[in-house]
Amino acid sequence: MIDRPVVVGVDSSESAGHAVRWAAVDAALHGAELHLVFAVPPFVETPLDDSPVRLWHDEYRQTAEQALADAARAAAEFAAPHGDLEIRTFLVDAPPIPTLTSLAATARYVVVGSRGLGAYHRSLLGSVSTALTRHALGPVVVVPSVPVPDTTLPVVVGVDGSPYSTRAIEVAFDEASRRGAGLVAVHVWDRLGQSGSGSQERAEQVLADSLAHSRAEFPGVSVRSVVTEDRPVRTLLAESEAAQLVVVGSHGVGGFPGMTLGSTGEALLPVVACPIAIVRLRN
Structure with missing residues (x-):
């Protein structure tokens, strides 16, 4: 059987934090690797680009690096009572939806929060979670913005x-x-x-x-x-x-x-x- 990791789409949102926690527990229970993926749309330099655009992109990558580090610490903490967990982080220069859709083909699950940073405040589902549940090449778990449920529940x-x-x-x-x-x-x-x-x-x-x-x-x-x-x-x-x-x-x-x-x-x-x-x- 293919050794499939649990993949989590990470951003700096609270919703993604809940997804990381749920995925960490699930990966530990399955003895699977946990892959934390932050996909940053690539910066395409052209003669018309000015320095503020590049600066924003560089700052966003730094935010992504910090979000991945924070997510890895949270995952290790939540997984600890359930078993050992190997965690890998990936900062990918690519749009999140096609990245996660493709990773779903070889993942045990792709796990995402119900709403990310780009979701409207009143939106019930974000664009990433909506797209993945419709088009991902494998199983998807959507985690709402609530504490991780008790593992004794059915x-x-x-x-x-x-x-x-x-x-x-x-x-x-x-x-x-x-x-x-x-x-x-x-x-x-x-x-x-x-x-x-x-x-x-x-x-x-x-x-x-x-x-x-x-x-x-x-x-x-x-x-x-x-x-x-x-x-x-x-x-x-x-x-x-x-x-x-x-x-x-x-x-x-x-x-x-x-x-x-x-x-x-x-x-x-x-x-x-x-x-x-x-x-x-x-x-």
Whole structure:
């Protein structure tokens, strides 16, 4: 198996600080490297550039270097109770969105705060987190601006029987196992059968079948099943209020080729009160 690092997008925002703390704990629990990445848009010198522009860029790089050093210290502190952690810092002369999108292809996760320095004060999601959840080449975790949740709280996973859901289940069981936490598996259905169920009995069977493999692989994880006739977002949001992590597939049974993010993930991202992992299929 490829040894995948946990990658964090760093800036000087409070939101990024929360992302660093969550990622440090997760990397320590997985025995993975933590890569802290501060991407600074490159300065392109032309005959029209004047010295104030260069000065601003140089000062911004110095701010980035300090932010990375501060992030590394915070990561080491938060990871210490959970295991050893190797931390590497990267100051990259490139725009943040394409940089992090590409790194997601080989990372365990790319972790970002819900809002960075460039987000409007009233914005619920920043441009970087929005772009990554839609276009990253691997799993993305978005961490809201709240203290890192207690690792004894349950992990919640959305289940709909799709291949993306299967991968989300695998990730959720792994996270719950490493954290010594329980798992809440949520499957909702409707009478028209649009969720792939159509009745309570059928929905319970879909959930049981979906969980069977991971239950056998992680027998120590306690599972609570939630099967209800409702909207997926409403049920997942309710369960997330007492959770440390929500895991959903990037697409569900209603997805289609070329779709970048399903409706459930899209709706949860701005409002969920704990970190949320958007899981994609990849080689």
